[in-house]
Amino acid sequence: MSLQLWTHARVATLAADATEPYGLIDEAALVVEGEHLLWVGEASKIPADLLERCDVLHDAGGALITPGLIDCHTHLVYGGDRAHEFELRLQGASYEDIAKAGGGIASTVRATRAATAAELELASAKRLQALINEGVTTIEIKSGYGLALEHERKTLSVARALGGSHAVDVRNTFLGAHAVPPEYAGRADDYVDAVLQMLPVLHAEGLVDAVDGFCERIAFSTAQMERVFQAAQALGVRVKLHAEQLSDSGGAQLAARYQALSCDHLEWLSPAGAQAMATSGSVAVLLPGAFYFLRETRVPPIELLRKHGVPMAVSTDCNPGSSPCTSLLLMLNMACTLFRLTPEEALAGVTRHAAAALGLTDRGVLAAGQRADFVLWDVQHPAQLCYALGANPRIQTIFKGQPV
């Protein structure tokens, strides 16, 4: 098989065991075989026999190379938009007020149900392309605006189709337990029964890679979420949870008992919740876009997460209500500015730890055996990716060994 050699690059491997910050290697080289990396290190140390076999040569022109970015928490496939609610909030209504008055998630459910699969795909492809333009090579997409079998199926099928038509890997998450749909108003437990019926059907159709829920006083209780987690566990599907976003409901402890891949948001995470996450190995997915857009004032307990060694990921939470955001680079800046992550933590949060939040072990760092998903950037140092606001210094993306 032909081998590709990339030279004249600075590489930030983001490897967990690296001795240099960001795993930086000056004058680095990468050897790609097919869809995977065969060798990564200092150019001067490439074994001679390997160098001899490289028949396709690329000059990175001094670019910084990072792993392909991973957006591990999005609700990218939805109908309509919520700009009108943005206006209402600027007149003083709160996110919870709007949700209680039948707006919020419910209004996006109406628009998503009304849209055809083709319409949803067209609208969502624009958002996906914006993320790809910033170097995203893996993205998680949740359902949760259909809330009925045919519409959850439509959403998850559109997500799969987007993965097929774009140079990006899509991981599907079933978020049937996102909100109680209007036809179940006042009957949340009955709706959970319906979710338990949808899950095995969608799973059998190959549409579900993970299961998520919104555990919050305006959504589902821990007892209701536990029923969904039991059903996921019975199918061997990993779980995640929107937990402690608006209040401390003990969702993190529940999720930890089910070895959740991640708990997400976490503004109200308690010490006991952080301890539970550390024990279960769950990733803390931080969503500064939602924090910013909802003008939250309570920052996730970063120091507590550090103290317990809980890995932190960073994501857009791309959704029409609380984070209409299609820039993962902007989230890098906000994670640092708003949450006080170091740039190295933030970058690990969109690479290595984001992979872990999706249960993926073959990407997120640049090392032999990993997928050849990487990005060339027109910057000198990785901190510049976090420092700039609204810049996109991407030069080129390589996805599964091939230029995008």
Ligand code: DI6
């Ligand atoms: N938490 C969020 O921030 C989004 N979903 C969730 O469970 C918001 C969804 C929306 O407002 O449409």
Ligand code: FE
């Ligand atoms: Fe979310």
